[in-house]
Amino acid sequence: xxxxxxxxxxxxxxxxxxxxxxxxxxxxxxxxxxxxxxxxxxxxxxxxxxxxxxxxxxxxxxxxxxxxxxxxxxxxxxxxxxxxxxxxxxxxxxxxxxxxxxxxxxxxxxxxxxxxxxxxxxxxxxxxxxxxxxxxxxxxxxxxxxxxxxxxxxxxxxxxxxxxxxxxxxxxxxxxxxxxxxxxxxxxxxxxxxxxxxxxxxxxxxxxxxxxxxxxxxxxxxxxxxxxxxxxxxxxxxxxxxxxxxxxxxxxxxxxxxxxxxxxxxxxxxxxxxxxxxxxxxxxxxxxxxxxxxxxxxxxxxxxxxxxxxxxxxxxxxxxxxxxxxxxxxxxxxxxxxxxxxxxxxxxxxxxxxxxxxxxxxxxxxxxxxxxxxxxxxxxxxxxxxxxxxxxxxxxxxxxxxxxxxxxxxxxxxxxxxxxxxxxxxxxxxxxxxxxxxxxxxxxxxxxxxxxxxxxxxxxxxxxxxxxxxxxxxxxxxxxxxxxxxxxxxxxxxxxxxxxxxxxxxxxxxxxxxxxxxxxxxxxxxxxxxxxxxxxx
Numbered sequence: 001x002x003x004x005x006x007x008x009x010x011x012x013x014x015x016x017x018x019x020x021x022x023x024x025x026x027x028x029x030x031x032x033x034x035x036x037x038x039x040x041x042x043x044x045x046x047x048x049x050x051x052x053x054x055x056x057x058x059x060x061x062x063x064x065x066x067x068x069x070x071x072x073x074x075x076x077x078x079x080x081x082x083x084x085x086x087x088x089x090x091x092x093x094x095x096x097x098x099x100x101x102x103x104x105x106x107x108x109x110x111x112x113x114x115x116x117x118x119x120x121x122x123x124x125x126x127x128x129x130x131x132x133x134x135x136x137x138x139x140x141x142x143x144x145x146x147x148x149x150x151x152x153x154x155x156x157x158x159x160x161x162x163x164x165x166x167x168x169x170x171x172x173x174x175x176x177x178x179x180x181x182x183x184x185x186x187x188x189x190x191x192x193x194x195x196x197x198x199x200x201x202x203x204x205x206x207x208x209x210x211x212x213x214x215x216x217x218x219x220x221x222x223x224x225x226x227x228x229x230x231x232x233x234x235x236x237x238x239x240x241x242x243x244x245x246x247x248x249x250x251x252x253x254x255x256x257x258x259x260x261x262x263x264x265x266x267x268x269x270x271x272x273x274x275x276x277x278x279x280x281x282x283x284x285x286x287x288x289x290x291x292x293x294x295x296x297x298x299x300x301x302x303x304x305x306x307x308x309x310x311x312x313x314x315x316x317x318x319x320x321x322x323x324x325x326x327x328x329x330x331x332x333x334x335x336x337x338x339x340x341x342x343x344x345x346x347x348x349x350x351x352x353x354x355x356x357x358x359x360x361x362x363x364x365x366x367x368x369x370x371x372x373x374x375x376x377x378x379x380x381x382x383x384x385x386x387x388x389x390x391x392x393x394x395x396x397x398x399x400x401x402x403x404x405x406x407x408x409x410x411x412x413x414x415x416x417x418x419x420x421x422x423x424x425x426x427x428x429x430x431x432x433x434x435x436x437x438x439x440x441x442x443x444x445x446x447x448x449x450x451x452x453x454x455x456x457x458x459x460x461x462x463x464x465x466x467x468x469x470x471x472x473x474x475x476x477x478x479x480x481x482x483x484x485x486x487x488x489x490x491x492x493x494x495x496x497x498x499x500x501x502x503x504x505x506x507x508x509x510x511x512x513x514x515x516x517x518x519x520x521x522x523x524x525x526x527x528x529x530x531x532x533x534x535x536x537x
Contacts, residue, residue, distance in 0.1 A: 006032045011101035025050035030208045040205035043186040060099040073125030075149040080130045083160045085110040091130045111135040112281040133169035158187040189327045220337040223371035224347040232348045248316040250300045258300045272298040319347035322356040326363040
């Protein structure tokens with residue numbers, strides 16, 4: 001089968017000949033006729049199967065044939081939503097290449113760069129808009145984007161949208177789309193939430209499934225090396241010592257890990273660059289350009305930044321760290337072996353990552369073979385399908401993460417009432433806590449509660465003491481005031497008596513109070529008598 005048999009128009013066929021395309025891939029053979037009929041499509045296909053052309057070619061033809069009279073700027077007639085900037089740029093390049101012989105205009109917008117050039121291009125108008133969810137919603141809220149005349153909506157890499165947490169943004173975008181539209185939905189895997197999302201977007205869709213979900217490309221030669229974490233650096237250098245490897249894409253789980261690998265490679269004279277979320281968009285595009293032009297031999301990437309990397313003749317993908325999400329492994333190795341070409345995927349697995357490998361093999365239904373011993377690196381003597389060997393003994397308070405004590409627990413002396421099989425704290429291993437995770441969590445909560453109760457109790461005692469002191473101080477203050485009043489009354493009475501004897505009129509004086517001495521703080525009986533006598537007189 002060739003492209004002419006798919007019903008494509010001559011301007012598109014001419015562009016395909018310029019690009020060197022001769023035969024359509026399986027996803028293109030099935031999807032293009034369905035889209036040209038105006039039917040909704042649900043496509044399940046891996047990266048590297050040619051699915052970008054599967055929706056780009058028919059969309060260009062439909063928009064070219066549906067010529068509309070528009071005054072002023074061009075309305076947005078097709079929207080392609082993608083998870084990453086790199087993938088958005090790649091799709092725009094594909095549309096421009098396939099539609100070079102048509103008058104259609106294409107525009108890509110994404111975050112991480114200034115919005116002014118994008119808003120200026122939007123004001124000029126475009127037929128096809130390729131966007132990431134965040135920047136699209138931002139510009140829609142600012143009034144720069146109007147989707148009222150949208151004809152075709154395409155959601156690409158839907159499962160990756162879910163992994164990256166964009167699914168809610170996607171739902172907000174869908175809520176603003178016109179109900180009368182054609183929708184195309186593509187995903188490499190079909191988890192339940194993606195299936196529910198597709199049901200809200202598509203209307204009576206036709207399903208195209210080139211390969212079963214999460215099935216890796218058959219022409220990718222996969223292998224795995226089991227080694228310690230400290231040996232990964234030397235193993236990577238050993239693999240790259242093969243000078244027939246012109247370019248290699250290395251994956252890490254974290255940005256810090258990517259930077260560290262680049263530093264290690266550069267110290268050995270290997271040209272390497274990193275691409276991840278902390279890099280500016282210009283730096284990411286430059287690193288990708290250098291890798292495509294073979295100016296950089298090794299590109300180290302995280303999963304989010306690597307989505308959309310499409311490099312011709314990329315032969316090697318190396319998983320420096322195993323992904324904890326099985327579907328991510330499928331996407332990683334899909335960077336090689338694209339469009340029917342062959343490729344090699346090598347993975348380095350340490351003890352704590354064995355469970356990830358088992359999840360990957362369960363998902364793909366394949367057993368990844370052990371890599372050949374490359375001489376200097378000793379291979380382990382255990383079989384992944386039979387489990388890990390017993391961890392070596394080591395001194396320290398806890399066991400290494402991911403390793404649990406196997407075998408019977410020490411009997412020890414049990415406290416009275418303690419369940420059978422549990423040893424007392426004094427008889428536990430000094431080299432590691434042999435209790436299971438639930439017991440450790442319970443002990444942690446109990447200790448925390450006890451400390452909290454002790455703090456509350458001591459705080460309560462402190463507050464009671466302070467309250468007692470305050471009450472005592474109030475009583476003493478009241479006694480002092482009463483004593484001062486009695487002394488003042490006594491002095492006034494004595495002064496009146498002297499004035500009466502001298503025949504003078506009594507003079508009222510302001511009583512001067514002084515701080516009472518400790519002996520004056522006790523109440524005096526004659527003071528109370530003088531106090532009441534004053535009122536009786």
